[in-house]
Amino acid sequence: MDITVNILLTIATAATPLLIAAIGELVVERSGVLNLGVEGMMIMGAVGGFGAGYLTGSPWLGLLAAIIMGALFSLLFAVMTLSLATNQVATGLSLTLLGLGLSGMMGTSFVGQPGVRLPNLDIPGLSSIPVVGKLLFGQDPVFYISIALTAAVMWFLFKTRTGLTLRSIGDSHTSAHALGIKVIRYRYLAVIFGGACAGLAGGHLSLVYTPQWVENMSAGRGWIALALVVFASWRPWRVLAGAYIFGAVWIGQLHAQAFGIPVPSQVLSSLPYLATVVVLVLISRNKRLTMMNTPASLGQPFVPDR
Amino acid sequence: MSANHDGTNLLEVRGLTKIFGALTACDHIDLNIAKGEIHALLGENGAGKSTLVKMLFGSLEPNSGEIFWNGQAVRITSPGVAKKLGIGMVFQHFSLFEALTAAENIALSLDDGSPISSIAAKARALSYSYGLPLDPESLVGDLSVGERQRIEIIRCLLQTPQLIILDEPTSVLTPQEADKLFETLERLRAEGKSILYISHRLEEVKRICDRATVLRHGKVVGHCNPREETAASLARMMVGNEVKAVVRAPVDGIETAQPLLEIRSLNRKPATPFSIPLKNVSLNVRAGEVIGIAGVAGNGQGEFFESVSGEVLQQDSASVRIRGKDAGGLTITGRRLLGAAFVPEERLGHGAAPRMKLSENLLLSRHATDGKAFVGSGGMVKGAAVYAAAQRIIEVMDVRKSAPDPEAAALSGGNLQKFIVGRELDRRPSVMVVNQPTWGVDAGAAAHIRQALIELSRSGSAVLVISQDLDELFEISDAIAVMHNGELSKPMPIADATFEKVGLLMGGAEPGHAEHTLETA
Numbered sequence: 001m002d003i004t005v006n007i008l009l010t011i012a013t014a015a016t017p018l019l020i021a022a023i024g025e026l027v028v029e030r031s032g033v034l035n036l037g038v039e040g041m042m043i044m045g046a047v048g049g050f051g052a053g054y055l056t057g058s059p060w061l062g063l064l065a066a067i068i069m070g071a072l073f074s075l076l077f078a079v080m081t082l083s084l085a086t087n088q089v090a091t092g093l094s095l096t097l098l099g100l101g102l103s104g105m106m107g108t109s110f111v112g113q114p115g116v117r118l119p120n121l122d123i124p125g126l127s128s129i130p131v132v133g134k135l136l137f138g139q140d141p142v143f144y145i146s147i148a149l150t151a152a153v154m155w156f157l158f159k160t161r162t163g164l165t166l167r168s169i170g171d172s173h174t175s176a177h178a179l180g181i182k183v184i185r186y187r188y189l190a191v192i193f194g195g196a197c198a199g200l201a202g203g204h205l206s207l208v209y210t211p212q213w214v215e216n217m218s219a220g221r222g223w224i225a226l227a228l229v230v231f232a233s234w235r236p237w238r239v240l241a242g243a244y245i246f247g248a249v250w251i252g253q254l255h256a257q258a259f260g261i262p263v264p265s266q267v268l269s270s271l272p273y274l275a276t277v278v279v280l281v282l283i284s285r286n287k288r289l290t291m292m293n294t295p296a297s298l299g300q301p302f303v304p305d306r
Numbered sequence: 307m308s309a310n311h312d313g314t315n316l317l318e319v320r321g322l323t324k325i326f327g328a329l330t331a332c333d334h335i336d337l338n339i340a341k342g343e344i345h346a347l348l349g350e351n352g353a354g355k356s357t358l359v360k361m362l363f364g365s366l367e368p369n370s371g372e373i374f375w376n377g378q379a380v381r382i383t384s385p386g387v388a389k390k391l392g393i394g395m396v397f398q399h400f401s402l403f404e405a406l407t408a409a410e411n412i413a414l415s416l417d418d419g420s421p422i423s424s425i426a427a428k429a430r431a432l433s434y435s436y437g438l439p440l441d442p443e444s445l446v447g448d449l450s451v452g453e454r455q456r457i458e459i460i461r462c463l464l465q466t467p468q469l470i471i472l473d474e475p476t477s478v479l480t481p482q483e484a485d486k487l488f489e490t491l492e493r494l495r496a497e498g499k500s501i502l503y504i505s506h507r508l509e510e511v512k513r514i515c516d517r518a519t520v521l522r523h524g525k526v527v528g529h530c531n532p533r534e535e536t537a538a539s540l541a542r543m544m545v546g547n548e549v550k551a552v553v554r555a556p557v558d559g560i561e562t563a564q565p566l567l568e569i570r571s572l573n574r575k576p577a578t579p580f581s582i583p584l585k586n587v588s589l590n591v592r593a594g595e596v597i598g599i600a601g602v603a604g605n606g607q608g609e610f611f612e613s614v615s616g617e618v619l620q621q622d623s624a625s626v627r628i629r630g631k632d633a634g635g636l637t638i639t640g641r642r643l644l645g646a647a648f649v650p651e652e653r654l655g656h657g658a659a660p661r662m663k664l665s666e667n668l669l670l671s672r673h674a675t676d677g678k679a680f681v682g683s684g685g686m687v688k689g690a691a692v693y694a695a696a697q698r699i700i701e702v703m704d705v706r707k708s709a710p711d712p713e714a715a716a717l718s719g720g721n722l723q724k725f726i727v728g729r730e731l732d733r734r735p736s737v738m739v740v741n742q743p744t745w746g747v748d749a750g751a752a753a754h755i756r757q758a759l760i761e762l763s764r765s766g767s768a769v770l771v772i773s774q775d776l777d778e779l780f781e782i783s784d785a786i787a788v789m790h791n792g793e794l795s796k797p798m799p800i801a802d803a804t805f806e807k808v809g810l811l812m813g814g815a816e817p818g819h820a821e822h823t824l825e826t827a
Contacts, residue, residue: 179415
């Protein structure tokens with residue numbers, strides 16, 4: 001029983017940063033902006049979070065710093081693509097490269113230093129209930145944030161007027177502009193929200209997952225988050241499903257490798273990617289739903305004619 | 307707002323000027339719109355009408371000039387400002403969101419924060435009371451152009467603006483729908499609202515408009531009371547000279563001519579829950595004739611066009627035959643190579659790639675059929691030849707533009723349509739299929755396009771025209787068939803056809819039982 005619980009807990013820990021980063025990027029893409037800089041914003045969040053936690057001794061200040069770092073870094077992307085109308089793909093890619101390099105430089109003095117870890121939730125009585133106690137009431141705080149965030153984004157996008165406006169901008173920015181909607185302002189806010197989420201995901205890596213600083217510690221998770229958004233056809237609950245499928249197969253194949261299953265380790269390592277793609281493609285077979293949910297103006301720079 | 311007396315101008319425009327590069331789209335325009343009047347804005351394509359209303363609605367900023375609203379100088383810097391002042395607009399190129407429902411589209415333009423469910427009910431009630439039936443739950447992407455226009459109009463009316471700008475509102479409505487719209491406009495006028503009405507249909511301008519301002523080449527060339535003018539005199543003011551009437555010479559021996567386009571028992575299942583299935587559609591179009599297909603928007607004409615053009619392939623390859631060869635399984639390019647040409651309804655996104663130059667758009671549709679002329683050895687594009695061909699089409703069709711080879715999206719709707727039709731005519735196709743050839747195109751250009759289609763048929767081609775404009779079909783067709791609910795009636799020779807007969811078929815009456823179903827909705 002304990003092993004099962006522990007495996008489930010590690011799955012949640014592996015899935016949480018993917019989920020947060022992907023939910024942030026989902027909001028960005030729903031507004032019609034493609035920010036390929038998730039990996040860069042994530043790693044900046046990780047180094048900022050670790051640094052602030054290490055210097056102040058407070059993991060909570062670390063988490064806050066991670067969020068701010070991600071948001072500030074995304075602001076750079078926003079200014080370039082929204083105000084200066086640069087190509088979103090090129091700008092996003094360079095944001096990732098810049099983030100990886102910059103974080104490495106900023107983190108040189110942190111390498112090998114002991115970090116601080118966000119304590120797990122501990123509610124007397126509840127957290128010690130066998131099995132469910134640990135799963136429901138004994139995880140790290142960011143796990144709860146990630147679930148709440150997914151629910152909040154779902155509610156925001158599909159139940160609120162502001163969410164409808166955001167989706168409309170993603171569908172056609174020219175139509176939105178013609179209606180008097182402030183396209184650029186919405187997109188700025190969406191991009192910064194996405195940056196803050198990516199930063200938070202990075203903070204989870206360096207303050208919860210492995211409380212230390214290692215260069216390139218995001219290890220491609222930003223890219224996985226990006227892919228999740230597309231394969232989940234821009235639906236929050238599918239992003240959640242995708243993140244957990246990925247996390248589950250990832251942890252599963254690690255255990256399988258440890259057991260020494262006679263399958264090449266490269267094949268096992270590729271399984272999480274394969275499984276996630278297959279499952280998400282299967283659940284998004286409905287063409288009509290996909291058409292309704294794909295932001296049609298994704299990646300196109302918006303320059304109002306004046 | 308209430309400080310003004312009756313008869314003062316709601317909107318005054320003085321010396322409004324907009325310059326795009328070398329083109330002065332609007333040159334010191336003066337315009338006064340009084341409270342409670344329907345004011346017509348007339349002019350050919352490229353006369354500056356769209357530019358002017360875009361400045362009034364805040365989506366373009368003037369280079370110079372002043373706008374007064376209720377006597378106060380205002381700067382309309384964005385559509386949001388225009389809406390706050392009380393200016394509503396129904397666009398010619400729709401500003402709808404395809405992935406959202408009709409109700410969501412309407413909700414987006416209302417700022418009162420009312421929940422979407424109540425907007426759906428309001429929109430449904432309003433749309434039926436104005437005779438523009440609308441299902442608020444339907445997805446805009448599934449709707450026809452006519453149905454989309456209804457959403458635009460309802461959306462504008464729900465905002466209860468003081469001034470409503472309508473850009474070509476009736477071009478996709480049936481005569482009955484248009485009548486309902488005119489009732490609505492007259493009701494709005496009685497409520498003291500003002501309407502700026504842009505239309506190429508001079509008869510309806512004469513019918514409902516109180517005053518008219520005529521633009522030509524970006525300048526105001528005249529004011530008039532349309533009721534005291536004739537359609538011909540209005541057209542003369544717009545164009546600057548007489549508009550030639552379309553001439554359709556009768557053809558002899560058409561019964562024995564060879565059919566170049568044959569549709570045999572064409573069936574198609576609905577592609578989406580909202581689209582119309584095609585039921586056993588059969589039609590022959592012979593060399594030398596123009597066949598018109600009439601019908602209310604959304605009765606399967608779009609689905610029919612897609613099937614004929616090859617945007618959608620058929621299971622039964624004999625259901626579409628071009629020049630005696632089975633073409634049902636061929637793609638658009640395959641059908642073009644058999645000698646057919648197609649002009650779809652949507653200009654931007656379907657007929658032309660908006661962000662590409664005209665010459666590039668020409669190459670896109672004709673790289674296969676004119677491979678020798680446009681593509682050299684090793685697949686290299688002959689840029690100069692393509693450019694020259696584009697310029698030839700621009701000249702033949704009199705396309706007005708601001709640059710030598712502009713992007714398709716930079717042209718006004720009518721000018722782009724002239725280019726797209728011209729692009730296909732330039733090939734001298736033996737089968738030409740056109741959906742809404744002159745939608746949003748002014749009188750002079752429409753006559754030009756219609757004449758060109760007739761001449762193409764008289765030179766031995768088969769021409770099939772799908773249109774919601776009955777006047778147009780009666781002008782150019784040798785026979786008219788009616789599409790209703792995915793079924794096509796037998797073509798009626800033009801000598802036997804009357805507006806009433808065709809109108810009844812459009813309403814769904816069986817041929818032969820027409821006299822029993824006179825009460826049309």
